Amino acid sequence: MTEFLFTVASVSTPLVYAALGGMLSERAGVVNIALEGLMLAGAFTAATVAWATKDPWLAFVAGVLASSVFGALHALLTITFRAHAIISGLAVNAVVAGLTPVLCKTLFDSSTSSPMLENAQRITALGGRVSPLVICAPIVALLLYVMHRWSRFGQYIRFAGEVPDALDAQGISSQKVRWLAVCLSGALCGVAGAYLSIDHGAGFTRNMTAGRGYVALAAVIVGRWTPQGALAGALIFGSIEACQILFQDIPLWGDRTLPVQWMQSLPFIATLLVLAVVNRRAAKSPGGLFVPKALSS
């Protein structure tokens, strides 16, 4: 059981950070399918800086900054230039997916991976087992919850997604609020990326995010765009992933086992089921389904 919980914590952590990031951005009214690319940018930068400086925390900061810069690019395209957020998100993902192997090739003469990092170049786990980033994940979720519920900035973000005009009428630029939210979203994805390459992993591998950005996005939706929901959603998907790692080839009867493909389709089946249930319930409730207004138009 403890083994299962450790695995859940390990695989959920990047999902939690990315989902919280996605939640912030979408709550402010900017669809963010760039989570995948933002994470990848963070993972690459963190691994590269860790390799060059041998300082994992400097690398961590660099990873977070790099992802924020790409977050800012998404903000520039969608908010300032009013590009379609899906297109811009796809563009960011494509740029990062293409740029990382090229830079990898230039820096390390290998288009597939960075050199493997020594333990001293990586974030050390507390007690040899639990990474500080894993412990921080629920704390960050709690902080965002507090911000979301009670702080003025949290209120601004919600207004930016619901009635930006009201915010502007108050003399607060809804565009600036969105910008900040999207950049913060990038920073959180940077934490997730750095976790993958210099904490849990030992270096960068091409496309190492392996679709986690999209799973995080599903967690945001399942969690109905709230911090606690994003945390719960990420934990649900993390647990399912842990299940498929720990319970492959479940014996059925005789020599037959449940094919591994079934276990590995679980996250997707679960997403569909959860969305169906949530939507059904929401359709019956008087207020209807909650979706940030700027996203539903």
Next chain:
Amino acid sequence: MNRLVLWCALLVFLVSTSGYSDQKKIGLILDRGGKDDKSFNSAAFRGATEAKAKLGIYLKEIEASDDTLFEPAMRSFAQKKFDLIIGVGVNQAEAMKKVARENPDLRFAIIDAVVDLPNVTSLIFDEHDGSYLVGYVAGLKSKTGVVGFVGGMKIPLIQRFELAYTQGAKAANPKTEVVVNYIGFTSEAWNNPTKAKEIAKNQYAKKADVIFTAAGASNNAVFDVAADQKKLAIGVDSNQNWIKPGFILTSMLKRLDTAVYAVISEVAAGTLRGGTKVFGLKNDGVDWALDEHNKSLFTTADLAKIKTVKDQLIAKKITAKDYYKLHAHTASSK
């Protein structure tokens, strides 16, 4: 005037590029892992660069980042009338069938699959023999009696590794228990170190002390856990012993370099005939890796036992189970 200069330049360019017609042009199309995966594709690329250095051929390689790019890559080589177009990996078989049929005057070679056309040379490996051998090594060196297998993508090729590995491990010690996991069933599995690491941690927690990993670029994560927990891992395709010296028990060598070099040298000599070439234990096509990085892990008695098993496999006194033969109707080798 300017236009005249431009035309002259173009003419000079055309003449100069077509002037080297006696130099054989070889096009190499690598699988998604890319030429620096330190495993499968690296081995193929090594053979091609060796041929370039020794035989003076012209080599152009393409790394396909997507399965849909194989066919256009082959076509572009075919259009430029390359003397040999090599497809690395079972995923390229369908595209090669198409392009080779349309270009009967050009020569093609494919690795890991059999394409039954007169102008295609199929290069296949006895992975089951090599996997049996490293399975035996794993069973021999395991103290806990539990060994692991981490496959990348669940496809017949990797299941072929798994089946014979299991058999070999049980041959060394009939009580050996084998824990098997696959990373995924899409090609993302080859680049998912995060998941590979969790799987490896889990297998070691289940008391496995040797893990054979056939998972492309995800392999490194397994080696990382092995070194962390002072356990053992087995690499694949290229000799990966150097990556974490002392913690990589051995590597199941699949000598794509030998195969690629052989087929290029036949093209250079003008003797390539097509058909199927099998690379096995006998002609060093597959093997287990023993070098200065893992030598200290074996006693002379171990080495003697392993050699006996290898000889028996070559002499066909032991038959490694072949997934392709057992599942002929589903295997995608043809």
